Structures are given as C-alpha cells and as structure tokens.
Amino acid sequence: xxxxxQNSPSLSVQEGRISILNCDYTNxxxxxxxxxxxxxAEGPTFLISISSIKDKNEDGRFTVFLNKSAKHLSxxxxxxxxxxxxxxxxxxxxxxxxxxxxxxxxxxxxS
Amino acid sequence: DTAVSQTPKYLVTQMGNDKSIKCxxxxxxxxxxxxxxxxxxxxxxxxxxxxxxxxINETVPNRFSPKSPDKAHLNLHxxxxxxxxxxxxxxxxxxxxxxxxxQYFGPGTRLTVL
Numbered sequence: 001x002x003x004x005x006q007n008s009p010s011l012s013v014q015e016g017r018i019s020i021l022n023c024d025y026t027n028x029x030x031x032x033x034x035x036x037x038x039x040x041a042e043g044p045t046f047l048i049s050i051s052s053i054k055d056k057n058e059d060g061r062f063t064v065f066l067n068k069s070a071k072h073l074s075x076x077x078x079x080x081x082x083x084x085x086x087x088x089x090x091x092x093x094x095x096x097x098x099x100x101x102x103x104x105x106x107x108x109x110x111s
Numbered sequence: 112d113t114a115v116s117q118t119p120k121y122l123v124t125q126m127g128n129d130k131s132i133k134c135x136x137x138x139x140x141x142x143x144x145x146x147x148x149x150x151x152x153x154x155x156x157x158x159x160x161x162x163x164x165x166x167i168n169e170t171v172p173n174r175f176s177p178k179s180p181d182k183a184h185l186n187l188h189x190x191x192x193x194x195x196x197x198x199x200x201x202x203x204x205x206x207x208x209x210x211x212x213x214q215y216f217g218p219g220t221r222l223t224v225l
Contacts, residue, residue: 041218041219042218043201043203043215043217043218044201044216045215045216046214087152089154091154098156099214101154104152
C-alpha cells in the first residue's frame with residue numbers, strides 16, 4: 001500500500017543543469033507535501049513544502065510544483081550543484097497528521 | 112551541538128535478544144517520533160509522543176515499546192528481536208503537536224539482527 005511513490009530510484013545530472021525529481025501519490029486526501037534531503041549517515045532534513053491550495057512554492061534554487069489533478073508533485077533544483085547530491089524523499093500528510101514517505105530518489109550531480 | 116541524537120549508531124544482535132535504542136533532543140520540542148526505514152527504503156512512522164503522552168501508535172508488533180521518561184527523551188525498547196526487525200531506526204522531534212515541516216531527524220540507528 002504505497003501511497004507515495006517515487007518511481008525513479010536514481011537520477012544523474014550535470015552541474016549547473018536542472019534536476020527534476022518526481023513524486024506521485026494515490027491518496028486524494030493528502031493536503032500537505034514536503035521534500036526531505038538525506039546525506040549518508042545522517043537523518044533526513046526538511047527542504048521545502050507545499051500546501052494543496054497552492055501549485056508552486058519557491059525557495060532559492062528549489063521549487064516544488066503540485067498538480068493535484070494528476071496527483072503528482074515535482075522538485076526542481078536550478079542550478080544543480082555537487083553538494084545537492086543526496087537522497088531526496090517526498091512525503092505527504094493529511095491535516096498535518098503523520099507523514100507518509102516515498103522510497104526516495106538518489107540524486108548525483110556531476111561536476 | 113547535536114539537536115537530535117541517537118545511541119547507539121550501530122547495533123548488531125542475535126535473534127531473540129532484547130535491545131534498546133535511546134533518543135534525546137535538546138531543542139525543547141514537545142513532540143518526538145520513531146520511524147523505521149526498511150530494506151525498501153521507505154520511512155514509516157511507528158510512534159509519536161507529545162509531552163510524554165502517546166499520540167500515534169501505528170500497526171507495530173507489541174514487541175516494540177516506546178518509553179518517554181521526559182519530553183526530551185524517547186527510547187525504543189524491542190523484545191525478542193526477529194530477523195525482520197533489521198532496519199535503520201530514526202528518531203525525530205517537532206516543536207508543536209504532530210506536524211509536518213518542522214520535524215528534525217536524528218542520524219539513525221542501524222539495527223542488524225542475525
């Protein structure tokens with residue numbers, strides 16, 4: 001019962017280019033979505049979030065897009081930097097309740 | 112100065128043993144959580160405590176028992192360990208009730224059951 005899916009296990013991008021990480025969800029009740037970033041041997045750290053009443057949220061190089069009709073969200077990183085290499089987790093919640101995480105996408109930014 | 116710390120970082124043990132993982136946060140947060148990251152890499156919530164009171168208890172075997180002696184600590188005790196308990200366990204905390212973007216995670220404890 002995977003309510004949050006990240007279908008790409010990994011992504012490789014050249015430094016300076018755009019990284020696009022995708023996430024699909026099945027529960028139409030989800031109203032809050034987040035992206036977490038995780039380096040090896042560390043816990044996840046919050047990156048950016050979006051409420052279901054919005055379709056876009058920007059924070060510096062990071063932008064999250066939400067397409068509710070498609071039950072799809074994406075994280076854009078522009079420009080990508082080698083320090084962005086990490087595992088990115090998509091997560092969702094209903095009414096600020098418990099987070100449901102995807103399996104993560106490994107991003108490698110090559111210099 | 113670590114915000115959310117867990118001990119031990121690695122734990123290797125035999126089936127049937129009982130073990131504990133400790134978590135401490137120095138952020139003054141009211142809510143703490145335990146997550147399990149299994150072999151498929153999904154992070155799944157197990158428990159959440161708010162001011163020492165249990166508020167989320169997912170479908171977790173009774174062998175897992177969280178204990179919160181005070182709001183800065185949430186320990187996880189596991190009885191009769193099984194092979195399937197092998198995973199990375201993350202502790203997290205947040206300042207208010209169960210919330211979303213303000214969860215701060217510890218570095219994780221990798222548990223291996225032989």
